[in-house]
Amino acid sequence: MSGVLALLGGPRSAALHLGLIAVLAVLQFVLAEYHHIAMSRILVLACFAIGFNIAFGYTGLLSLGHALFFGAGMYGAGLAAQFLAVAGPGAFLIGLAAAIATTLIAGAIALRTAGVSFMIVTLMFAQAGYLTVYYFGAYTRGDEGFVVDATMRTLFGLALNDATVRYWIALALFAVCLVGALAVARSGLGRVLVAIRENEERARMLGYDVYRYKLTALVISGAMAGAAGAAYGLLFGYVGASFASIQYSILPLLWVLMGGAGVVLGPFLGTLAMFYLIDLTSGVTTAYLLVVGLALIALILFFPKGILGTLREKLGARGASWLP
Amino acid sequence: MAETRDRRDKRTAAAGTPRGKKPAKTGGAGGLSRRGVLAGLGGAAALTAAPGFVRYSQAQSSAPIKIGFQVHRTGIGAAYGRWYDRTTQAAVKLINEAGGINGRPVEIVAEDDGTDPKRGSEVVEKFATQHGCDIAFGTLFSHVVIGSAPRAGELKIPYFVVSEGHHVASGMLNRYTLQPGITDVKSQVIAMAPWISQNLGKKVTMIFPDFAFGHNHRDFFTEAIAAQGGEVIERIAIPPTESNFFKYFPRIPRETEVLYHVMVGPGVLTFVKEMGEFYGSNRPEIFGFIDSLEAVAIDNPGLEFLDGTYFWEGMPRHAQADQTAYDKFYREAVGVNARGASVDDPKDISTYAHMFGCWETLYIVKKGMEACDYKGPESRAALIEAVEAMSDMPAGMAHPQGAKLFNGKTHQVFGHQHISAVRGSDLVTVHTTSIEDGLYPDEVDYTTQSL
Numbered sequence: 001m002s003g004v005l006a007l008l009g010g011p012r013s014a015a016l017h018l019g020l021i022a023v024l025a026v027l028q029f030v031l032a033e034y035h036h037i038a039m040s041r042i043l044v045l046a047c048f049a050i051g052f053n054i055a056f057g058y059t060g061l062l063s064l065g066h067a068l069f070f071g072a073g074m075y076g077a078g079l080a081a082q083f084l085a086v087a088g089p090g091a092f093l094i095g096l097a098a099a100i101a102t103t104l105i106a107g108a109i110a111l112r113t114a115g116v117s118f119m120i121v122t123l124m125f126a127q128a129g130y131l132t133v134y135y136f137g138a139y140t141r142g143d144e145g146f147v148v149d150a151t152m153r154t155l156f157g158l159a160l161n162d163a164t165v166r167y168w169i170a171l172a173l174f175a176v177c178l179v180g181a182l183a184v185a186r187s188g189l190g191r192v193l194v195a196i197r198e199n200e201e202r203a204r205m206l207g208y209d210v211y212r213y214k215l216t217a218l219v220i221s222g223a224m225a226g227a228a229g230a231a232y233g234l235l236f237g238y239v240g241a242s243f244a245s246i247q248y249s250i251l252p253l254l255w256v257l258m259g260g261a262g263v264v265l266g267p268f269l270g271t272l273a274m275f276y277l278i279d280l281t282s283g284v285t286t287a288y289l290l291v292v293g294l295a296l297i298a299l300i301l302f303f304p305k306g307i308l309g310t311l312r313e314k315l316g317a318r319g320a321s322w323l324p
Numbered sequence: 325m326a327e328t329r330d331r332r333d334k335r336t337a338a339a340g341t342p343r344g345k346k347p348a349k350t351g352g353a354g355g356l357s358r359r360g361v362l363a364g365l366g367g368a369a370a371l372t373a374a375p376g377f378v379r380y381s382q383a384q385s386s387a388p389i390k391i392g393f394q395v396h397r398t399g400i401g402a403a404y405g406r407w408y409d410r411t412t413q414a415a416v417k418l419i420n421e422a423g424g425i426n427g428r429p430v431e432i433v434a435e436d437d438g439t440d441p442k443r444g445s446e447v448v449e450k451f452a453t454q455h456g457c458d459i460a461f462g463t464l465f466s467h468v469v470i471g472s473a474p475r476a477g478e479l480k481i482p483y484f485v486v487s488e489g490h491h492v493a494s495g496m497l498n499r500y501t502l503q504p505g506i507t508d509v510k511s512q513v514i515a516m517a518p519w520i521s522q523n524l525g526k527k528v529t530m531i532f533p534d535f536a537f538g539h540n541h542r543d544f545f546t547e548a549i550a551a552q553g554g555e556v557i558e559r560i561a562i563p564p565t566e567s568n569f570f571k572y573f574p575r576i577p578r579e580t581e582v583l584y585h586v587m588v589g590p591g592v593l594t595f596v597k598e599m600g601e602f603y604g605s606n607r608p609e610i611f612g613f614i615d616s617l618e619a620v621a622i623d624n625p626g627l628e629f630l631d632g633t634y635f636w637e638g639m640p641r642h643a644q645a646d647q648t649a650y651d652k653f654y655r656e657a658v659g660v661n662a663r664g665a666s667v668d669d670p671k672d673i674s675t676y677a678h679m680f681g682c683w684e685t686l687y688i689v690k691k692g693m694e695a696c697d698y699k700g701p702e703s704r705a706a707l708i709e710a711v712e713a714m715s716d717m718p719a720g721m722a723h724p725q726g727a728k729l730f731n732g733k734t735h736q737v738f739g740h741q742h743i744s745a746v747r748g749s750d751l752v753t754v755h756t757t758s759i760e761d762g763l764y765p766d767e768v769d770y771t772t773q774s775l
C-alpha cells in the first residue's frame with residue numbers, strides 16, 4: 001500500500017488525482033448532454049496533452065511534431081478499421097503500435113539534435129507525416145478524410161457511438177494516462193528526466209545515458225498521443241488530415257502551458273480551460289480568437305508557469321505534495 | 325446518454341410533486357371525490373400560471389424553429405462563410421415576413437466552425453444538445469461536412485449541407501445528412517464534359533490541387549470526357565503547399581487543346597498570372613471552375629489573361645441580359661449588385677456560384693416542415709422522410725438558381741449548370757446545361773437506413 005502511495009506521490013497527491021478520476025466518473029451523471037459529450041472529447045485530448053507534458057514538461061523536449069504521433073494513432077486505427085475490417089480494440093492497438101513505431105523512428109533521429117534544431121526537425125517530421133496523408137489520398141481521402149464505419153466502432157460488443165460508453169472509455173483512457181504520468185513523474189525514471197531537463201550535461205556526467213532516457217520519454221509521450229488519436233478517431237467516427245496538421249502540434253503545447261508544464265494535472269486543466277474558453281467566447285463574439293490570444297498573454301503575465309505550476313510554486317512544499 | 329436523459333426526465337417528473345406531500349386520495353376505481361377534482365383543477369390552474377408552463381405552451385404554438393447554422397466565419401472558408409451568412413439571413417427574413425414555418429418564426433443560431441472538422445462536429449453537438457436546434461444547416465467545406473455528419477447521424481439531427489461535395493451521394497454519410505440545395509461536383513463535371521468536347525477540344529490537360537477536391541475533378545472528368553470521345557492527356561497535381569506554379573507549366577503537352585484548371589486558395593491569382601506569362605498570346609482553350617475565383621473580381625489586375633476563357637458557374641455572377649425575375653429578386657434580397665458584388669461595397673465580391681444553395685435549402689426545409697406538420701425534435705424523422713419524398717422543384721422565388729430534381733434515395737439534388745465566357749471584364753453565360761446532363765446512377769439508397 002505504501003509502495004502504491006509512493007508511486008502516486010504520497011497521500012495528498014494520491015487523494016487529489018484519484019479523487020479527480022472519481023469526480024469525473026460521478027460528473028457524467030449530472031452533466032447536461034452537451035457538456036457530457038464535450039467532456040468525453042476533453043478527456044481524450046487531455047491524454048494527448050499528458051503525453052506532451054512527459055516530453056516537454058518533465059524532460060524539456062519542446063517538440064513541434066506531436067501531431068505526427070497523434071495522427072499516426074488516428075490513421076493506424078482508422079485505416080485498420082476501414083480496410084482491414086478490424087474493430088475497436090484491435091484497431092486501437094494497431095493505432096497505438098503505429099504511434100510507438102513512428103515515435104521510435106522519428107525520435108531516434110530527432111534526438112540527435114537539441115533545442116531549436118530539435119523543434120525544427122520534429123516540425124519537419126510532422127509536416128512529412130501530414131503530406132504523407134495527402135500522398136496516399138486514394139486510401140486516406142487526403143484533406144477530406146473519411147468516416148469510420150459504425151460497425152467497426154465497437155468494443156467488446158459495446159457501440160462506441162453510445163454517449164455513455166464513449167464517456168466511460170474516454171475516462172478509462174484518461175485514468176490510465178494520468179496515473180501512468182503520475183507514476184512516471186514519481187519514479188526513478190521521472191527524476192532522471194527532470195535532471196536532464198534541468199541540466200543535461202550534469203545528468204550525463206553522473207553516468208546516465210541521456211539519449212536513451214530522452215528516447216524513452218519521447219516514446220511514452222508518443223504512445224499517449226497515439227492512444228489519444230486512435231481513441232478520438234474510433235469514438236467520434238472521423239479520421240482527417242487536419243488532425244495531423246501543424247495546429248495539432250501547437251495545441252498540446254498551449255494546453256500544457258496553460259495548465260502548467262511539469263505538473264501532472266496541468267495538461268487536463270489546460271485542455272479543459274482552452275476548450276471552454278473557445279466554446280464560451282465564440283458564442284459571444286466572432287473575435288473569439290482575439291480573446292484566446294489575450295487570455296494567453298494574461299496567462300504569461302500572471303501565471304508564467306501555467307495555472308497549476310504557478311499555484312504549486314506559491315504553495316511551496318505543500319504545493320509540491322499535492323501537485324507533483 | 326439515454327440513461328442520463330431518462331434520469332433528467334425522472335427529475336423533472338418528480339419536481340411536479342411537492343416534497344413531503346401525500347398524493348391526493350381518489351374516490352376509488354373510476355371515481356373522483358369533489359375535493360380531489362377541485363384540488364386537481366386548482367393545481368392545473370397554478371401550473372398554467374407558472375412561468376415554465378407558459379413557455380411550454382408557447383413552445384407548442386409560436387416558439388421559433390431553431391436552425392443551427394454551421395458557418396465558416398474563420399479559417400480558409402471565411403469568404404464563403406460571410407456570404408453564406410448574408411444569404412441565409414436574407415432568406416430567413418423573407419420566410420419570417422411571410423409567416424415563418426407552420427406559423428412559427430425561424431431563428432438562426434449561428435456558430436463558427438473555424439472551417440475545421442473537429443470544431444464542426446462540436447458545433448453540431450452544440451446545436452443538438454445545448455441550443456435545442458431543430459436542424460443543423462449550411463456547411464460548405466467537405467472535410468467539415470464529413471467530420472460532422474457522423475455526429476449528426478448519431479444525435480439524429482437533420483443536417484442540411486450546402487457543400488457541393490460528392491460525399492453525400494457517394495453513400496459515405498448517413499440518412500440524417502442531405503444536400504437538397506446545391507448540385508455535387510460529380511454532377512457538375514459530368515454536365516460540363518459534352519460542351520467542352522464539342523466546343524473547345526477533345527485533348528485535355530488537367531491542373532488541379534493535389535487533394536480530395538482536385539482528385540474528384542480528376543476522376544470524374546477523366547471518365548466523363550472519355551464518354552464523349554475525348555481524352556485527358558496529362559494530369560498535373562499541384563501540392564497543397566505550393567506557391568510557385570511556373571515549374572509545372574512545361575509539363576503541359578503541346579498537343580493540348582483544352583487546359584482544365586480547378587485551383588483554389590490564396591495562390592489562385594499567382595497561378596493565373598504565371599500561366600499568362602508562360603503562354604503569352606498563344607494558348608490553348610482554357611476552362612476552369614469559378615471556385616478558383618469566388619469572392620475575387622474577374623477584372624482584378626493580373627487576371628487579364630483570362631479574357632476569352634471559360635468558367636463553370638453554379639449561378640451566373642454577373643446579371644445576364646435575359647436575367648430571370650427570380651434572379652433579380654434574389655439579388656436584391658441578399659444585397660448583391662449586377663456585378664455580383666455587395667451593394668454596400670463594390671469591392672466585396674460574393675460567392676454567387678454557390679451561396680444560392682443556402683437560400684434554396686432553407687425553402688426546402690420550410691416545405692418539408694410544412695409537409696410533415698413539423699412540431700419539434702420529435703418530428704425530425706418525419707422531416708427527413710418529407711424531404712426524401714420531394715422530387716421536382718420548379719424554378720421560382722424559392723429556387724432562383726433554376727429548376728431542380730431531388731433524388732430522395734441519394735439525398736442529392738440535380739440542377740442546371742452554367743458555362744460563362746470571360747469577355748473583357750464580364751462573365752457572359754454561353755451555355756446552360758439541362759438537368760439530365762448531370763444525372764448519374766445512384767450509388768446509395770439512404771432510405772434503407774433506419775431513422
